[in-house]
Amino acid sequence: MARFAQLERHALADLFLAVGPDAATVNEGWTTRDLAAHLVVRERRPDAAPGIWLPLLRRYSERVRGELAARPFPELVQMVRQPPAWSPVSNPLTDEVANLMEFFIHHEDVRRAQPDWQPRDLPPGEQAALWKRVVALSKLHLRRFPGGVQVVADGYGDVRTGAGGEAVLISAPPGELVLFFSGRQRVARVQVDCVAALEERLRNGRFGF
Structure with missing residues (x-):
């Protein structure tokens, strides 16, 4: 069975390293560093992840994201590339369902913010x-x-x-x-x-x- 979520994840991690931590993304106001930190919060911080969606918890979630964004960028990207097996959204049973759209979209968020981008020919x-x-x-x-x-x-x-x-x-x-x-x-x-x-x-x- 093809694991497209994994392909998108690794392609995004490679692109993060290629463009660096301060590159623009389609997400207004976010750099690649901000986007990488967002993905780490979603997968590794169940205490802060609900704040991604719930306004009442957003301040705490943003604080955690800021702390993660301050880490060395290669370390942050490695955390994106290799999520923990215990993560409810990234374990082998849930990965393809929970992450294909997430990583496809965020891969394109970086790609399409760069000059001269073109749509990919997806499988x-x-x-x-x-x-x-x-x-x-x-x-x-x-x-x-x-x-x-x-x-x-x-x-x-x-x-x-x-x-x-x-x-x-x-x-x-x-x-x-x-x-x-x-x-x-x-x-x-x-x-x-x-x-x-x-x-x-x-x-x-x-x-x-």
């Missing part, structure tokens, strides 16, 4: 795995969208969602759609066909978690 198996995430993400974010939305990835599938009304077609390879529905619309190469007002709403919507 069909990885695209198929990402498509499953697209189905869930599109239904989550667009179930109340004021239109009849069809999301299409040629060769992988299509899904319909939205509250009904004006026709909306969103098409791209699965990886691009994952980025689009995780709040990276400005760097995702996605075709949107609908009236201008709905397209603007989609391209500027607050997707993600």
Whole structure:
């Protein structure tokens, strides 16, 4: 069985070292050092990880992330590259489910913040795995969208969602759609066909978690 989460993890770790700790990322205000520290908090600090999602706990989570970011960058990257086996999100049973989208997105967060980036030609198996995430993400974010939305990835599938009304077609390879529905619309190469007002709403919507 292909382990695409591991491939994305190691490729991201290699890219971290190649661009250095102060390179830009797609995440506004975050350098590569900040992003690496975020990943370490998520996997290694169960006391602080909930603050990634819960506003009430965010101050503590950010403090821990700052402490980790102060470590030597190669050490921090090694912690990303080799997560602990006890981590609830990174053990052999959960790794592919919990980490494929996480590491694909953050790999692209670094890639697409660098000059002259181009989309990668992902393996069909990885695209198929990402498509499953697209189905869930599109239904989550667009179930109340004021239109009849069809999301299409040629060769992988299509899904319909939205509250009904004006026709909306969103098409791209699965990886691009994952980025689009995780709040990276400005760097995702996605075709949107609908009236201008709905397209603007989609391209500027607050997707993600």
